[in-house]
Amino acid sequence: MKIVVLDGYTLNPGDIDWKGFEKLGEFKCYDRTTTKKEESAKILERIADADAVITNKTPITREILEAKPKVKYIGVLATGYNVVDVAAAKEKGVAVTNIPTYGTTAVAQFVFAHLLEFCHHVAHHAQTVKDGRWAKSEDFCYWDYPLIELADKTIGVIGFGRIGQTVAKIAVAFGMKVLAHDEYVNKALETDSIKYATLDEVLSQSDVISLHVPLFDSTKGMINKSSIAKMRDGVFIINTSRGPLVVEKDIIEALESGKVAGYGSDVVEVEPILADNKLPRTKNCHITPHIAWAPKAARIRLMNIAVDNLAAFVKGSPVNVVNK
Ligand code: NAD
Numbered sequence: 001m002k003i004v005v006l007d008g009y010t011l012n013p014g015d016i017d018w019k020g021f022e023k024l025g026e027f028k029c030y031d032r033t034t035t036k037k038e039e040s041a042k043i044l045e046r047i048a049d050a051d052a053v054i055t056n057k058t059p060i061t062r063e064i065l066e067a068k069p070k071v072k073y074i075g076v077l078a079t080g081y082n083v084v085d086v087a088a089a090k091e092k093g094v095a096v097t098n099i100p101t102y103g104t105t106a107v108a109q110f111v112f113a114h115l116l117e118f119c120h121h122v123a124h125h126a127q128t129v130k131d132g133r134w135a136k137s138e139d140f141c142y143w144d145y146p147l148i149e150l151a152d153k154t155i156g157v158i159g160f161g162r163i164g165q166t167v168a169k170i171a172v173a174f175g176m177k178v179l180a181h182d183e184y185v186n187k188a189l190e191t192d193s194i195k196y197a198t199l200d201e202v203l204s205q206s207d208v209i210s211l212h213v214p215l216f217d218s219t220k221g222m223i224n225k226s227s228i229a230k231m232r233d234g235v236f237i238i239n240t241s242r243g244p245l246v247v248e249k250d251i252i253e254a255l256e257s258g259k260v261a262g263y264g265s266d267v268v269e270v271e272p273i274l275a276d277n278k279l280p281r282t283k284n285c286h287i288t289p290h291i292a293w294a295p296k297a298a299r300i301r302l303m304n305i306a307v308d309n310l311a312a313f314v315k316g317s318p319v320n321v322v323n324k
Contacts, residue, residue, distance in 0.1 A: 001025035001314065004050040006033040006043065006058040011077050016300050020307030024314060025052070033058045040064055047071065052310055055083060062088035073097075073313050075306055076322075078293075080214070080242075086323040097309040097320040101162055102302040103293040107240050108166035110292035111210050112174075114238050114264030117286060119148040151175030156206030158199070158222075159213030159241065160189070167210055168194050179206055203230040208238065215242035225250040228259060239265040240292045248279060255282045266292045 003021055009031035012018065021027050033039075033046050037059045047053055047068050053060065056077040062085045065071065074084055074096045081098045089096045117123070124144060128134065134142075155171045157164040160182035168178040172193045179197040180189070190196060202209065209231065213219045223237065223246040237260055239246055248269055254260040262284045268277060271290055280287045293302075305320070312319045 001052060002048075002050045003027045003052045003054065003310070004047055005029040005054040005077075006046055007031070007056045008054070008077075010056060010294070011299055011302060015296060016303055018303075020303065021054070021310065024307070024310055035059070037061055040067075044068065052313075054306065054310075057083055060084045060089070065089055065092050065094060073310065075309055077302065077306055079103075081322050082215075090323040094323075095313055095318050095321050096323045097313070097318065098322050099302050099305045099309070100320055102305055103295075103298040104162045104166050106295045106298040107163045107292040108170055110266060110288075111167050111238050111240055112170055114240075114266070114286060114288070115150070115208060115210075115236065118236050118262040118264060118284075119150060121145045150208075152177070153207040154179060154205055155208040155210060156181065156197070156202035158202060158209065158211050159219075160186075160196075161212060163240070164210070164212035165189065167212065176208075199227075200230060203227055204232070206235065207232060208236045210238045211241045211245050213241060213245065215244055220244050221247050223247065223251065225253070228254045231260070233259060234261040236260070236262040236264070239263070239267055241267065243268040243271065248277070252278055252282050252285075255284050260284075262286070264288075266290055 001024065003025045008029045018027065018029055030046055034042050035057045040061065040063055043058060043064055044067055049070055051070060052073040052075065053071050054075045054077060060074055060083065065085065065088050072094055074089060074094060076084060076096065076098045079099055081096060084096050086096050121144065152175060154177045156179045157168055158181050160180040164180065168180060171178050178194040179202045180194060181197055181199050181202045185196050197205070211223070221244065225247070228250060251260060251263050255263055264286045266288045267290055268279060268287060273287065279285050309320050
């Protein structure tokens with residue numbers, strides 16, 4: 001079997017290995033191909049005569065599937081598989097697999113990296129000490145921002161799936177109350193500190209709102225001028241899910257007015273971020289370059305699942321197929 005990885009660099013920039021795939025067949029890995037559907041010629045050239053195509057963000061369109069009937073398997077190196085035309089793949093009998101879970105704890109931890117930055121501004125204060133300000137200070141301490149204690153604050157978790165539930169556990173450890181919103185309610189997950197709530201209750205009663213719904217038509221733009229208007233003044237919003245859940249111009253306006261005290265986001269509408277995106281230059285806004293998923297331990301887990309997915313397909317008992 002010929003296996004080609006179209007864009008392996010972000011999963012493995014060199015600190016883990018591809019051995020699992022190499023054992024399964026003739027293996028070729030490209031660091032990057034393209035993220036643009038229009039550049040299909042390049043994608044077709046790279047696929048060559050492969051049987052199994054592994055992609056992260058390189059699009060696999062109907063046109064590509066039609067031009068490459070030898071391809072029988074597409075392994076997506078991520079949870080979200082919108083880069084593949086799964087309906088076209090199904091029609092053509094091509095199995096598409098994803099990695100349903102590998103980074104739950106990493107992403108949940110990252111929510112608090114953003115939140116704690118707003119609470120304490122550690123990097124800023126450490127820099128003032130490096131710059132010699134503490135040594136010259138008249139007082140034994142100083143701070144440049146209001147310092148925030150999370151205990152007794154309410155965090156609204158929108159999307160109470162794997163990551164949302166893990167965020168809730170960490171929040172409870174900080175002494176926070178959790179309002180969880182999900183389209184499916186599982187009352188067994190409620191505790192003294194974690195209660196389900198409607199979306200409006202979450203919006204209006206939370207000090208911090210953390211987004212964990214997937215990007216669907218129904219969730220696109222859910223954080224917008226009118227939902228922000230329902231929120232508490234000075235709310236913090238953390239987005240580790242998908243950029244388009246938030247209407248960026250509305251969040252910029254809310255940050256500028258102070259309605260939203262902080263927006264910490266690992267994702268933006270168009271990635272990589274466009275040079276003229278105003279978010280990173282907006283006050284109280286911290287944007288990170290989609291790294292929540294990427295601690296080495298999580299990437300190794302992802303790699304192992306990707307290899308197991310292909311091995312299971314080869315054995316004739318495929319797992320994690322998203323287009324059955
Ligand atoms: P999950 O499927 O376990 O949970 C998603 C939850 O959202 C489900 O419980 C679902 O019922 C709920 N939901 C869906 N539509 C809803 C709606 N309209 N209203 C309310 N609830 C709704 O997924 P997960 O593993 O927790 O991941 C959540 C998201 O995190 C992913 O979709 C992905 O976008 C994002 N993610 C980001 C990174 C990163 O590196 N930043 C890494 C992994 C995942």
